[in-house]
Amino acid sequence: MGEDPDRDIEEMIQEMDYIPGHFHLQLNLNFEPHQPERLRRRDTKLKRDSLQLEAESGAQRFAVRNLLGVFAFYLDEYQAAEAIFSSICQEEPGNLNAWANLGYVYDRLEREAQAAECVERLSQLMGLKPGQGQEGESVRPLRAARCLAEHAYASAFDVGLQSEEDHTEKLSTAIGLYDKALLYGKNTVTAEERRSWYFTMATMYIRLDGMSMNKDAPAYKRLLSFNRSLVLLREVLKSDSAQYRALAWCYLGMMLERKDSFPTTPMAVHDCGYSGTDPLDCYGQAIETAKMDAFILNRLAKVFHFLGKQDMAIGVCNMALNILPDPGTNWQAYCTRAKIHIKLYIRDLERVKMGQSGVPDRQLLTKAKADLDMILPVYPCLKTFLDMGQVCYYMGVDAVQELQLVDESALNSALVFFAKAMEYDLGDTLPEIQLLRGKCLQVKGEEHNAVECFKQAIELDDVGSQYSESFRCLMESLLSLFIQGKSSEEMVIHEVEVWVEKAEVKYRMERVRQELRSVCRNHMPKILQLSRAMITAGKLQLVKLLLETMNPEHT
Template sequence: MADPEAVAEDLDALIDDLDYLPGHFHLEMQLNFEPRSPASLRARDLKLQREGLRQELGLAAAPRRSAVRHLLGTFAFYLEELDEARESFLQVAREDPGNLNAWANLAHVYGRLGQEEEEEACAGRLAGLMGLAADADSEADRDSHVRAARCLAEQGYAHGFDVGCASPEERAQVLAAGIALYDKALSYGQQAIEIAKDQPPVLNRLAKIFYFLGKQDMAIGTCNMSLDILRDPELNWQAYCTRAKVHITAYLHDLERVKMGLGGMPDRNHLACAKADLEEVVKVCPGLKTYLDIGQVYYYMGVDAMQELLAVDEAALNQALVFLAKAGELELGATLPELQLLRGKCLRIKGEEANAAACFKRVVELDDAGCSHPEGFGCLLEALLAQWSQAQLSDGELGREVDAWLRRAQDKYPAARLRQELQRVWRGHTGEVLGLARALVSQGRPALVRLLFETMEGARAPRGRRAFSI
C-alpha cells in the first residue's frame, strides 16, 4: 500500500503545477472565508443574491446558464441546503458532461454529505477531463482548452456576486480577481469566446460594469443599445433596471452635493426617468429589489429636496408606502434595513411618529455591526424628540429610550460616524436636545447627558477641565 504522506505530497505537487483549479469553493471570494457577520445577516445576503440569479436564469442564454446554476448551487451549499446544491450541480453535469466546475463542485458536496464513493467518482471524472488520470489519452481531447476557458469564465462570473465584503476596497479586490480569471479564460479560449454587440445579455452585463465603475453615461448608452435590440421589459428587464439605477444614483449624488453647498438643485428629471423604467419592470417582473427601488423613487418625488420632512406630493408618498409594503410582504423584505428606513421616513412626514420610531429601531437592529451608515439611529433620535415635544412621551420614557438606543448604537456603529450623525441631530434640533439634557438631569441621569454630549463633541476635555459639566 502506498505511503499516505507520499501520496499527499504528490497531490500537493500536482495541484501546485496546475495553471487553474476547477470548482467554486476554493475561490478567493469573501463567500468562501469565515463569515464576519451574524448567520442571519449572511443568510439574508445569500438569499437576496439568489433571488436575482433565479430571475436571471430564466433569461440567460444556454452557455451562461451553467455559470448561474453554479452560483445557485454554491449559495444553497452555504445555506445548508445540500440537496438543492447537489441538484444544481447535477443539472449542469447533465446538460454539459464536460463541465469541469460541475464535477469539482459535486465532489465537494458529496464530501460534505459523507458519500465517499460518489465523491471519488466525481473526482475521477474531473481528473480524466483535465488529462490527469492514468487513461488521460482517452479522456483529454482537443476540446480541453475550451473546457478550461469555460471553467475560468464561470469562476470569473461568480466574483461579481460575492457577499460579505466589508468595504469598497475589499469589493474592488474581489472584482479584480474575477477580471483576472476572465483574462486567463480568454488566453485559453482564443476564438472560442466571442463578444457580440447585438446580444442584450452581453450588453446588460457591460452596462452593469460601467455603472459600478462610475461611468454613468456609458452605462446608460449601453442600456439604450440593449433596449434598441429588445424593448420588451419581460424579456429585457435588466436593461430597464440598470438604467433606472443610474438615474437614481445621479439624483442622490447631486442631492448630496447641494446639501454640502457644492452645486445647484438636483435634476428631478432623473426621478421621472427612473420611475418610467421601473414601472415597466414592476408590471411584468415584480420582485423585492424592484419594489424597493421604485419605492425610493416615489419617496424622493414626494419630498422637498432640501427639507425631506416637507411633503411636496402626498400621492407620491402614499405610492412609496404601497410599494414598500409589497416589498415587506416578501420573505426577505423584513430583513432589509434600507426598506425600514424608507418606510420610517415616509411615516414621519405623514405625522406618524410612533410608527416611524418603530421602523427606525428595526433599522438599528438590522444594521450589521460596524455599519458606517447610522442614519437610522439619527432618525430614531429625531422621532423620539418629536414624540416628546408633542407630549407623546414623558421625560422618563424619553430618558429610558435614549439611554437604551444610544448604548446599542455605540456597540453597532464606528465612533466617528456616530458622532457625525449625532452632530447632525444637534444642529437641526438644538432646542429639543437641550430640553432633553435638562429632562435627563432632572431625572438624575447626568451620566447619560455627559455620554450624549461627549459623543456629539467627540473630543476629550483638556487636562484639568471637564468636557461637560452639570
C-alpha cells in the first residue's frame, strides 16, 4: 500500500476493510435526529451518565472513553472531547479510533495543522506509508481488532432507539463487528481481552433473546441467541476479572431459567456442561464471587432488581453496605435499595387496584426514605431528589385510593423535591417529574395546574413510549374540570380532542385505547355525560373512539 506516496491517504483509508473513528459509523448520533434537539441532548446526556457509572478500568476502557468523547462532541463540549481523545492517544499510542476522532475534533475546530498531524499518525499506524518495518506489520491486526471492537461497543450504546426493531438492528450490527474483530485478532488478542469482548457479546445475545421472548417469537428463532450466549458465558467464567465472573454466573442463571420456555432443552445446555444445573446455584456462585467487593455486589443487585428478584437484590445491597457502609462512597447501594422498596410498594399498589391483594405495606416507603435520607446530604443529584419526591408522594396519598389525600405535608414536600430536581441540567426534560408533579397537584385539587404538568409530560415522552400514564391522568383531570364546571364544555371537548390526537402520534394505538378504557371503566357516569356533550357539539368521531374502547371486541 505504501508504493504510491502521492496517493491521497484519506482515499486509501476509504478502501480499507474498516475505517477508524466513530463519526462515520451508522449511529443515530451521526445523523439528523428524528426527535426534537432538546430531547436528543437529554438522551445523550443520560446515556453518558449511565456509561460513566458503569465505566470499567479493564480491557474495554478505551472503548468506553472513545464513546464518552463522542458524546462530549455532540453535546458541543469540544474541549472535553479533545481532552478525552488526547488522553487515549497518550496512554495507548496505537489506538486508531482515538487518533481518527481527535483529528475530527480538530477539523471541527478548524485547527488544520493538528488535524493533518492526526491523519499522518493514523496512516503510519495503519501501514499506509512506507518505512514501517516488520514490527509495525505485526501489530496491525491487533490494532484493527481493537478498532472494530470499539465500534461494536459504540453501536450497542447508540441513542434514539425508539423501537425493539431499532434495538435489534443495533445489537446485531454490534455482534457482527465483534465477530469481525475476533477474526482480525485471533492470533494477537490476549485471552483476557477476548473474554471481555465475549462478555459484552453475551449480554447482547441475552437482550436479543429477551426481545424475541417479548414478541412471542417461535423457539427455533431464539436458539441462535440462546445457544451462543451460553457458549460465550462459559468462556467468560474463565476470566481473571471477578466482576466478569460474578456477572457471568448471574446471567447464566438467568438463561438457564429461560430454558424451560423452549419445547425441548436447547443442546447448548448439554454441550456446555450445564445439564441439571440449578439457576439458584448460579446466583449463589455469583454472590460468592462478589462477596468481598462492594462495587461488584452493587452491579449484581441491579441485575437482580431488573430480573424481579427483589429479595435477593436487597440481600446483596445489605452485603455491600456491610462491607462499605459510608454513604459518600457507597451511595449506589443505598440508592438501589431505596429504588427496590419503592418498586415493591408500587407493585403492591397495582395489585390492590386489580383486586389481587390487600393494603400495601407502607413500611416500604419508610425504608426507602431512610435510605434516601442517608445519601441526600452527600450525593444530592437529580435522581436522588426525584426518588425522594416519589416516596413523599406515595406517603401523601391513600394506599388504596390514590387520589385521596392523607398527608398534605408529604405532598408539599414531594413538590419541593421535584422543584429541586428540576434545577439540575436535565430536570426540565424528564417526563416522570412532570407526571409526578401533576399527580401531586391533582390530589391537592389543583386540576388546572395538574393538566399543564400532564401536557408537558406527554410532550417529553419519546415517540413509541410504553409509558402512557400521563395521557390517562390528563384525561381524568380534564374530565374532573368538566364535571366540576371549572372549565367550559367547549374548552374541555377541544382539549380532549387535541390531546387524543397527540397521544395517537406519541404512543402506540393499543396503549391509547388501553388508557381510554381505564378512564371509561373508572369514570363511566362522567364519560357518558361528556359523550352527550360531545354529540351535541358534533364531535361524533371522538365519541365513537370512546365507545369502541369500551367494546370488548376492541380489547
